[in-house]
Amino acid sequence: MENFEPKIVAFLCNWCAYAGADLAGVSRLQHPSFMRTVRVMCSGRVDPIFIIQALKNGCDGALVAG
């Protein structure tokens, strides 16, 4: 499992986590970058079905941040 690059889908709230991620980019903090981000207007918008579908379609994990 040396070169395993996990596919992770991240549902980020526009007002909290997405802005936080943006700031992390602006302030040039080093962080792993193979996350696939989906910006949502509220983390309450994330339906559990999204997670199931992400897993079904080949993601290895999911992060919901708000």
Next chain:
Amino acid sequence: MAGIGKDRLHLAWLSSAEAQRFVEISSQVMKSIGEQGPFDANRFAMELNAAEATLNSETVRWLVGKEVKLLNRGDVYGRKWEKAKFEAILDNVLEREYHKHLIRQAIIEGHTSVRAIRDRIGLELKWISYLLADMEKTSMVEFKGHEHHVPVFGAL
């Protein structure tokens, strides 16, 4: 419940000013998923389909949608529900619906008798028969007749 791996889902709360925290969280998630290795969706196809159908089911959607109303304003009889009671009922409904959809997926896969379903999904025979009777009423499955004295079901 589905055994798909709840450690693959991470939840986190942070504010827009916490860039450092975001970096910490994303590194943590990467590390955790990296350690768990790749997810094999084909191995869990039946569980994933059943979980998706459960989340889409009318009963679950209805119950989740009515939570605030049942807790704050009461049901049609004006009874306010305790949060613990609501959660117990929701857990119950989720388990039952998930088992029903698991049975349906097993039938779709070609395990059409009660024993074959049991061997595929590992629930008790009595519980499977009970749920099958329920599923017949709601047109999720149909009774197709007997094969060598064994009742056979089909998915609708």
